[in-house]
Amino acid sequence: MKVRVLGAAAGGGYPQWNCNHPNSRRARSGDPAAPQRTQSSIAVSSDGRDWFLFNASPDLRQQINENEILHPRMGLRDSPIRGVVLTNADVDHVTGLLTLRESQPLRVYATRRVLSVLAANSIFNVLNPAFVTREPLTLDQPVELQTPEGKASGIVVSPFSVPGKVALWLEDATKGPNFGSVEEDTIALEVRAKSGRGRFVYMPGCAEMPPALASRLRGTDLIFFDGTLWVDDEMIREGVGVKTGKRMGHMSVSGPDGTLATLRDLGIQRRIFIHINTTNPILLADSAERRAVEVAGWEVAYDGMEVEL
Amino acid sequence: MKVRVLGAAAGGGYPQWNCNHPNSRRARSGDPAAPQRTQSSIAVSSDGRDWFLFNASPDLRQQINENEILHPRMGLRDSPIRGVVLTNADVDHVTGLLTLRESQPLRVYATRRVLSVLAANSIFNVLNPAFVTREPLTLDQPVELQTPEGKASGIVVSPFSVPGKVALWLEDATKGPNFGSVEEDTIALEVRAKSGRGRFVYMPGCAEMPPALASRLRGTDLIFFDGTLWVDDEMIREGVGVKTGKRMGHMSVSGPDGTLATLRDLGIQRRIFIHINTTNPILLADSAERRAVEVAGWEVAYDGMEVEL
Numbered sequence: 001m002k003v004r005v006l007g008a009a010a011g012g013g014y015p016q017w018n019c020n021h022p023n024s025r026r027a028r029s030g031d032p033a034a035p036q037r038t039q040s041s042i043a044v045s046s047d048g049r050d051w052f053l054f055n056a057s058p059d060l061r062q063q064i065n066e067n068e069i070l071h072p073r074m075g076l077r078d079s080p081i082r083g084v085v086l087t088n089a090d091v092d093h094v095t096g097l098l099t100l101r102e103s104q105p106l107r108v109y110a111t112r113r114v115l116s117v118l119a120a121n122s123i124f125n126v127l128n129p130a131f132v133t134r135e136p137l138t139l140d141q142p143v144e145l146q147t148p149e150g151k152a153s154g155i156v157v158s159p160f161s162v163p164g165k166v167a168l169w170l171e172d173a174t175k176g177p178n179f180g181s182v183e184e185d186t187i188a189l190e191v192r193a194k195s196g197r198g199r200f201v202y203m204p205g206c207a208e209m210p211p212a213l214a215s216r217l218r219g220t221d222l223i224f225f226d227g228t229l230w231v232d233d234e235m236i237r238e239g240v241g242v243k244t245g246k247r248m249g250h251m252s253v254s255g256p257d258g259t260l261a262t263l264r265d266l267g268i269q270r271r272i273f274i275h276i277n278t279t280n281p282i283l284l285a286d287s288a289e290r291r292a293v294e295v296a297g298w299e300v301a302y303d304g305m306e307v308e309l
Numbered sequence: 310m311k312v313r314v315l316g317a318a319a320g321g322g323y324p325q326w327n328c329n330h331p332n333s334r335r336a337r338s339g340d341p342a343a344p345q346r347t348q349s350s351i352a353v354s355s356d357g358r359d360w361f362l363f364n365a366s367p368d369l370r371q372q373i374n375e376n377e378i379l380h381p382r383m384g385l386r387d388s389p390i391r392g393v394v395l396t397n398a399d400v401d402h403v404t405g406l407l408t409l410r411e412s413q414p415l416r417v418y419a420t421r422r423v424l425s426v427l428a429a430n431s432i433f434n435v436l437n438p439a440f441v442t443r444e445p446l447t448l449d450q451p452v453e454l455q456t457p458e459g460k461a462s463g464i465v466v467s468p469f470s471v472p473g474k475v476a477l478w479l480e481d482a483t484k485g486p487n488f489g490s491v492e493e494d495t496i497a498l499e500v501r502a503k504s505g506r507g508r509f510v511y512m513p514g515c516a517e518m519p520p521a522l523a524s525r526l527r528g529t530d531l532i533f534f535d536g537t538l539w540v541d542d543e544m545i546r547e548g549v550g551v552k553t554g555k556r557m558g559h560m561s562v563s564g565p566d567g568t569l570a571t572l573r574d575l576g577i578q579r580r581i582f583i584h585i586n587t588t589n590p591i592l593l594a595d596s597a598e599r600r601a602v603e604v605a606g607w608e609v610a611y612d613g614m615e616v617e618l
Contacts, residue, residue, distance in 0.1 A: 011410070017373050018388040018413045020381035028380060036374070058408055062371050064326045065345070071337060072329035076549045079327040091407050091435045098404050099367055101320070102477065103550075104327045121430045126400045126478040168411065169435040240385045241412075 001155065001193045002045045002308050003200070003224075006053070006063040007038035008274050008301035009283075010228045011092035013059060016278040021240055024278050033285040037303050038063055039092045040204050040275040042224065043070065043081075046154035046193055052145050053084045054189065054202050056096025064099075067304070079104055082147040085137075085157060086110035087204060088186045089117045089167040094124075101126050105148030109135045111159065113184035117170060139184065144194060158190040160216070163207040165249030186249065190220075198309035200224070204275040207249045209262040218266045221309055224301065225263070227273025230254055230280050230289050238279050253282065253293065260296045274301040310464065310502045311354045311617050312509070312533075315362070315372040316347035317583050317610035318592075319537045320401035322368060325587040330549055333587050342594040346612050347372055348401045349513050349584040351533065352379065352390075355463030355502055361454050362393045363498065363511050365405030373408075376613070388413055391456040394446075394466060395419035396513060397495045398426045398476040407435055414457030415441045420448070420468065422493035426479060448493065453503060467499040469525070472516040474558030495558065499529075507618035509533070513584040516558045518571040527575045530618055533610065534568060535559055536582025539589050539598050547588050559584075562591065562602065569605045583610040 007013070014037040015024035026034035038059035043051045051070060057063065064070045064081075072078035083106055086093055097118075100106060106127070110118070115134050118124045137143065137159045145153040164186025165171075171179035188203035200222035206213075217223060228250035235241030245252045252258045253273065263271065273282060273293065281289040282300050290300060316322070323346040324333035335343035347368035354360045360379060366372065373379045373390075381387035392415055395402055406427075409415060415436070419427070424443050427433045446452065446468045454462040473495025474480075480488035497512035509531035515522075526532060537559035544550030554561045561567045562582065572580065582602065585591060590598040591609050599609065 013370055015374075017370060017408060018381055018386050020383070020385050020387050024381075028374070038370075058367070058404075059370060061322055061326060061347075061368060065324075065337070072327055072333075074329070076329050076547070077327050078329050091410060091432065094432075095367075095404065095407050098400050099326060101400065121432050123400065123403075123430050123432065123478055169432055238385070 001191070001198060002048055002306070004043045004067060004069060005274065005301045005303060005305035006041040006043055006067060007057050007059055007303055008276060008305070009037035009039055010275045010277040011039060011090060012278060013037065013039045014276070014278045014283055019240060019278050021238055021279055023281065023283060026284065034283060035302060037276070037283070041096065042202065043067070044155060044191065049080060050082045050147055050153060051080045052153065052155060053081060055087055055093035055204065056084050056100065057092055058095040060096030060099040077104065081106065082153070083107035083109065083145055085145070085189060086114050087189065087202070088164065089114045089170060090205070091167070091169060094118065097124060098126055103128050103131050106132045107135050107146060107148055108132060109137050109145065109157070111139070111184035111187060112136045113182060137187070139187070152194070154194045156192050156194050159187045160190065162186055162188045162203060162205070162213060163210065164205050165207060200309060205249055206251055207246065208251050208257070214262060214266060217263065217268060220268045222270040222272070222307065223268050224272050224274045225259060226250055227253055227276040227280065227282065227300065229277055230282060234277070234279050240279060253280070260293065260298070264296070270299070271297060272299045272301050276300065310500070310507060311357055311615070313352045313376060313378060314583065314610045314612060314614035315350040315352055315376060316366050316368055316612055317585055317614070318346035318348055319584045319586040320348060320399060321587060322346065322348045323585070323587045323592055328549060328587050330547055330588055332590065332592060335593065343592060344611060346585070346592070350405065351511065351583070352376070353464060353500065358389060359391045359456055359462060360389045361462065361464060362390060364396055364402040364513065365393050365409065366401055367404040369405030369408040386413065390415070391462070392416040392418065392454055394454070394498060395423050396498065396511070397473065398423045398479060399514070400476065400478060403427065406433060410435050412437050412440050416444050416455060416457055417441060418444045418446050418454065418466070420493035420496060421445045422491060446496070448496070461503070463503045465501050465503050468496045469499065471495055471497045471512060471514070471522060472519065473514050474516060509618060514558055515560055516555065517560050517566070523571060523575060526572065526577060529577045531579040531581070531616065532577050533581050533583045534572070536562055536585040536589065536591060536609070538586055539563055539591060543586070543588050549588060562589070569602065569607070573605070579608070580606060581608045581610050585609065
């Protein structure tokens, strides 16, 4: 299986459009230790020809332009992108669907909850239903992704619920401290090749790591994991926001309940942070925090990163 | 008044993601005679500090990154973008609003019809209503754009209806041959500096040129005009689509009812094509069609083009 990181940054990208934090300024200035990153998405293929996007970021058009594997090859209208799998309805994960206009065959996979949100927003009708099917994912039920023509992709995806929060734009403050979030709002994907070699987990958003979830990750070959914030109060501390990571549905990288600590002894062979916020110092190649995650055996994803397993 | 062209291409951009037409292939290959173009939008300012976007394209994040005038300058969160004016609800004109997340003060101007469409699509709630106001435009009623703080911008905009079509994703086939389009679905903007020097018209979509509309344009200093297609059946002829320009709400550049002919004798000082489809040969610096529009006194917009008046 081949994985191409299309975008490694959290919602807003790196730099975020209205962020003047020193991290963002370094990226904007072209500092080689602070390379820009688009919003989080990966492309997955078992054969290097047919590709499936995991999440469709607002930067998708730029990501397609910058990744030759996603350029059309045959005839006059064509795309190697054969489907999209969504892990939630966040703006940074669904907006790219609007780029996949308009009469190109595709399959869009998501939970019924997320599909209902797309259905309730008529702008997604720009994906012509005569060409684009919407396929419900059922929690804990593995499914082999298919091309629009019904060809088996060789990629088997098992969706499972993770602690999280409903998308910001769907929050309902009248529904208590979790804003009306339900189990299907945030999922992760366990992915394996049908041929049986290798398995990885894609988990760009995760609010906490209860023991049952940790057990599920034990011994995975590879994980792409939520790297949004270094510390929970980072946005407040840095003066750029009023929300904690927990409030946004993201556990932090550092600290006793953080990712480095809770995923340390699970025997995961390769660990990669993705969905990294514009304020997170692990984005900077020369930061102490980057050094700390590398010493702990983690990598920090970048746009164009290739992984094979 | 200063105008910066952020994107000069029609919906889908140049190259369009799934287009393998020779025009698109040349852009993708880096051919200097076929420079890539993002989706259509301009930024307007009377002072070079506060900028207003006319339409918000799906490529807006990339456009901000590529135009230093739109980078944050002060404090930790900031943007020179103070408002957005929409001419319709097309995906290529409204999707960029989702990039202007999430707690940055802004004013969004559009007709009541287009605002109602945004209101009916909850994804646009990512623009936090505590910070972003939605301002109805009334046809033929001039309004001076304001910053979120209520400061006069010095830019006076007069919206007027033009022949067009409701956005693709809002088409209702049960409502007859115009798919339920109403007057407020497609507008153009006449723009003048309050100080009184110069006036231009921004008209990225126009389906035909009746005499009353032509009269309105007479003697304008500058026009940015719909350059979607060279000929009406271009997409069919080139094998990349099934729709005519008329069907999509765009008159074509050439031909007896085309733009070159109908705008020829109106005494418009400077004429610039914008919103140009990936198939239109005027995109190519070395094409006979480019030569023809230049001989007729027209320019072809490109990303980063600067105009002052």
